[in-house]
Amino acid sequence: MMAKPKILVVDDEKNTRLTLEEALEPLGYEIVLASSGEEAIGRLEDPDLTLVLLDLRMPGVTGLDVLRHIERKRPDVRVVILTAHGTVDAAVESMKHGALDVIQKPFALEEIRTVVQKELDPGHREAARTRDYEREVSDARKSIREADFDVALGHLRRATDRNPSRPEAFNLIGAIHELRHNRAEAQRHYRLAVDLDPTYGPAKENLERSARDPVRRGRVSLGENLADTSAERGEEA
Amino acid sequence: MNEGNQRSEPRIPERAKPATVLVADDEKNVRLTVTEALESEGVRILTAVSGEDALQRLTDEDVDVLLLDLAMPGVNGIEVLREVVRDARHVAVVVISAHGTVARAVEAMKLGAIEFLEKPFSPEELRHAVRRALDRKSDTIVEPPAEEGGARGTPTEC
Numbered sequence: 001m002m003a004k005p006k007i008l009v010v011d012d013e014k015n016t017r018l019t020l021e022e023a024l025e026p027l028g029y030e031i032v033l034a035s036s037g038e039e040a041i042g043r044l045e046d047p048d049l050t051l052v053l054l055d056l057r058m059p060g061v062t063g064l065d066v067l068r069h070i071e072r073k074r075p076d077v078r079v080v081i082l083t084a085h086g087t088v089d090a091a092v093e094s095m096k097h098g099a100l101d102v103i104q105k106p107f108a109l110e111e112i113r114t115v116v117q118k119e120l121d122p123g124h125r126e127a128a129r130t131r132d133y134e135r136e137v138s139d140a141r142k143s144i145r146e147a148d149f150d151v152a153l154g155h156l157r158r159a160t161d162r163n164p165s166r167p168e169a170f171n172l173i174g175a176i177h178e179l180r181h182n183r184a185e186a187q188r189h190y191r192l193a194v195d196l197d198p199t200y201g202p203a204k205e206n207l208e209r210s211a212r213d214p215v216r217r218g219r220v221s222l223g224e225n226l227a228d229t230s231a232e233r234g235e236e237a
Numbered sequence: 238m239n240e241g242n243q244r245s246e247p248r249i250p251e252r253a254k255p256a257t258v259l260v261a262d263d264e265k266n267v268r269l270t271v272t273e274a275l276e277s278e279g280v281r282i283l284t285a286v287s288g289e290d291a292l293q294r295l296t297d298e299d300v301d302v303l304l305l306d307l308a309m310p311g312v313n314g315i316e317v318l319r320e321v322v323r324d325a326r327h328v329a330v331v332v333i334s335a336h337g338t339v340a341r342a343v344e345a346m347k348l349g350a351i352e353f354l355e356k357p358f359s360p361e362e363l364r365h366a367v368r369r370a371l372d373r374k375s376d377t378i379v380e381p382p383a384e385e386g387g388a389r390g391t392p393t394e395c
Binding site for chain 1: 338347373
């Protein structure tokens, strides 16, 4: 039998923490509480956490700080933001940093239950994972174009964590190796991408080109806009 | 492209043609302000006066960035956004909204908008958002530096 999904509730208001705990525990979730951003970051060491309900406005380490930490260190963890005095800016910023939803206080407990159940539903998580993957890959492309290869590799590592079976990220890792003159590693990654998806053109092109004429200047393909491939792959999830 | 000009960093090729920005807003003033704000950016600017108009322009033209008002009569911005996502079009959507609420902003972001600007916004904010949107659209090609005589001198590691 699978372990109960573990949810971290982060809010500096005790009442909110307890209310959420009481609302969610009966649904079969294990609830962990944190009363500050600092405490939340400590709790995030727990590999079993699957979801975080996160207050934005806390003294010290804010919710947005915690969200950024999760984005970097725990991309596998889903985040739903809770906010009392939410501005549009804060909500948009949260979504850009990977929050799945923003719930405004005061909230109805039913609303929280619905959102949590939806986010922990495997089908829905898959869709969210795909979205995160695509964002990481898109950010990586941008970093590569700006020659920020280390930043790009960070994005790509997170992308492959989220979905190790898609070719785009491996192709880009190969591209970085090639741009750094490490042809063997480049080709290894292009090959990985092609093995994962023999129809993925950019990796095939890169592999063929880098094998054919390694010394001359060539053009590294960073791949098509992901909107295309995700549309084709709709059924795969 | 730029052959013979050896450089140590990968280069982004110039776009073959200017990027196209579509401004969809039912208010003429907004369309004008946005057009003026983007004049210096070297982009081609198209306008649409309604959601229907926007969808038609998206079908007819190769649009890179859509600046989308949410509150338009008829087909509203959210519906346009849904259509754009459903058709997996290669367009980055920046919402421009006068009556932004948290719920609307979150809905738009969930649907795939990459930015949500509240009106009134400054020309600089708008330009920044458009540049970011263009960055997010993937150019497909980067040229690697020459392996021989590259100024970087990065050793090949294996």
